[in-house]
Amino acid sequence: MSDTKLPLSLPALIAWAANEYKDQVAIKEETRRVSYAELAGLAQRSAAAFLAAGVNKGDRVAIWAPNMTEWIEAAIGLQSAGAVLVPLNNRLQGAEAADILRRSGARILLTYTRLEKGEPLALLESESLPELEKRILLRGEDARAQTWDDFLAGGDNLNRDTVAERAASVAPDDIADMLFTSGTTGKPKGVLCTHRQNIQVFKTWGDTVGLRSSDNYLIINPFFHTFGYKAGWLASIIFGSTTLPVMAFDKEAAMAQIESDQVTMLPGAPSLYEMLLADPARDNYDLSSLRLGVTGAAAVPVQLVKDMRSVLGFKTVVTAYGLTESTGVVSICRPDDDAETIATTSGRAIEGVEVKCANPDTGAEVPRGSEGEIWVRGYNVMQGYFDMPEATAETITSDGWLRTGDIGVMDERGYLRITDRLKDMYIMNGENVYPAEVEKALYGLEGVAQVAVIGVPKQPQGEVGMAFIVPKPGSDPDKDAVIEHASRHLARYKVPMYVEIVDSLPLNASGKVVKPELKAKAKAILGNG
Known part of the structure; x- marks a missing residue:
């Protein structure tokens, strides 16, 4: 990367990257390769399509799809049109997705034929979405949605000066995205960040970790999450790395x-x-x-x-x-x-x-x-x-x-x-217990691949620990050995009272353990305690 000052809006960044990195591969997905110069052209065409569809600055546009090249094209295009990107978690049920679409006021939804809970278009069929004007499939075909190619074609006759003017009007302090929190407690909340924040934070992040233009960056983290989007393909663009999107x-x-x-x-x-x-x-x-x-x-x-x-x-x-x-x-x-x-x-x-x-x-x-x-x-x-x-x-x-x-x-x-x-802490006999500390200790036991600890109600202690252990292949940890190991490394009040050996832990799409699911499982195993 040269020492020239980094532009602080996404459309300006894409134009800069096209000039800076030119024919270097920006995205490689299966047999398709897109250079930085080509990515700028794709982004401009995408922006034109959003303008032709009537998208104004500040409008919300949602993407509910797995990692793919078209996700990036669409995100850059809508943000170049001044719209706000609203990524949806691929594991949502239809009612959960509809709630976010309604609350965000999204006018357009870009999606895919099938996600974890089924076909998005089918999942949304019975939902009332009065502000949602368009449904577009980034890949595949379905009578209930417009194809990505047809949507793009809708902007092909738009004057390119009009597209350039809109992109130039996008300011660093305009809102770039609205990412909804995972909502493990209460209703998910839409977090608002600006173009300047995204670019400055991940320029600093990339400088700190040592990201290079020669890096081939495998992005398994989902694009709807900060780790896959901002620390993922956005950081790649800033540093000229090659993005390798992983769909599943x-x-x-x-x-x-x-x-x-x-x-x-x-x-x-x-x-x-x-x-x-x-x-x-x-x-x-x-x-x-x-x-x-x-x-x-x-x-x-x-x-x-x-x-x-x-x-x-x-x-x-x-x-x-x-x-x-x-x-x-x-x-x-x-x-x-x-x-x-x-x-x-x-x-x-x-x-x-x-x-x-x-x-x-x-x-x-x-x-x-x-x-x-x-x-x-x-x-x-x-x-x-x-x-x-x-x-x-x-x-x-x-x-x-x-x-x-x-x-x-x-x-x-x-x-x-x-x-x-703060919310994962539990109190046993008046003592604060932090599950992460217990998990670290149990991870050191031979044969343990993964571990998660929660607090469960029990009288008279108030709450006690329950450990869920995923064994390594070919290993068979004994429950008593788990408790003995914990006793050697932890204060007595931190030692789990219960141990469950399980095949896997419930993980959300960013790879974190979904502890409310473990609490429900514990309740089924133990009763109300």
């Missing part, structure tokens, strides 16, 4: 693609690497091209980081922490941090951002080394929740601090260790 994750297919496409960049939740490490077929593939791994969650076990380096062969592994409300990033390790720091912390604040661990009641910073709620202030803090002023005021203080709802500890260097979610 399959362990063996991913390993085969790492070998065939010489994948260098592979970020993901810890569960992604855990699955690769536990797969006995891994030795059939050459994964030596892997260079850079970026992960993060409440619990990233030390052993996992070591295994990513020694077994999967990553040269650089960094851990990071962020949330949708922080434009995806709060803190990150630096590649030259020592292994212990990378394994046991989520790094320090990104450049230009303030972070503190605060008393959640007063906002006062707690002493270094003490647990507090993580508060963030800076250019990465969202503009607010769409149409939810009360929720915005509860989350962003009057002096600009974002209350994350995460509990962490900051050391004297400013490095954060994420303890857990």
Whole structure:
């Protein structure tokens, strides 16, 4: 990348990238290759189609589809027309998707023939969506929707000066997207971020992790999530990397693609690497091209980081922490941090951002080394929740601090260790127990591939721990051995009372464990306790 100043709106960024990276491959999907110069042309055609369809600045356009080249074309096109991108989670039921479409006021929906819960067009048939004017299939055909090709053709006669004028009118501080939170507690909320925030945050992120124009970037993380969209194809465009979209994750297919496409960049939740490490077929593939791994969650076990380096062969592994409300990033390790720091912390604040661990009641910073709620202030803090002023005021203080709802500890260097979610903590006999700490301890037991811990009601203790263990292939952990191991490494009140051996954990599309599902399962197993 040259030292020229990076444009801070997406349409300007695409034009800049076409000039900067020209014939380099921007996107490679199966046999299709799209250069940066071609991507700019596709984006312009897409923008013309949105203008021809009557899309105005500030209108909302939704995408409900898996990772594919057309997703990127559509997103850049609609944002170049000044519209706001509303990505929908591919695991939603029809009623859940309809709720977001209604609340966002989306005028156009771009979707796909089939998603996890069925055919989107069928799932929405019985839903009342008075503001939704168009349904478009990014791939495939269905009488209930317009094809992507037909939609694009609708803008072909539009004057290109008109398209260029609209793109030029998109300002850095215009809203670029509305990403809905996962809604594990209460109704999902639409998080508003600007073009400037997206580009500045992920220029900083890419500089910090060491993303390069020579990287082949396998994007398994879904595009509807910050990790797949902003840290994914948007970061790729900023740095001139090649995006390799993965429509549906399959362990063996991913390993085969790492070998065939010489994948260098592979970020993901810890569960992604855990699955690769536990797969006995891994030795059939050459994964030596892997260079850079970026992960993060409440619990990233030390052993996992070591295994990513020694077994999967990553040269650089960094851990990071962020949330949708922080434009995806709060803190990150630096590649030259020592292994212990990378394994046991989520790094320090990104450049230009303030972070503190605060008393959640007063906002006062707690002493270094003490647990507090993580508060963030800076250019990465969202503009607010769409149409939810009360929720915005509860989350962003009057002096600009974002209350994350995460509990962490900051050391004297400013490095954060994420303890857990405020809402995941449970209380046993008056003592706070953070499941992430218990999970880290149990992960160290031989034969354990994945682990999740929840609090379940039990009298007279109030709540006690319940551990769900996924064994490694060929291993058969004994429940008593799990409890014994925990007893050796944890205070007595932190040792789980119950252990369940399961084939898999319920994961959301970003690879995080869906703990409400585990709580429902625990209730079925234990009764009301």
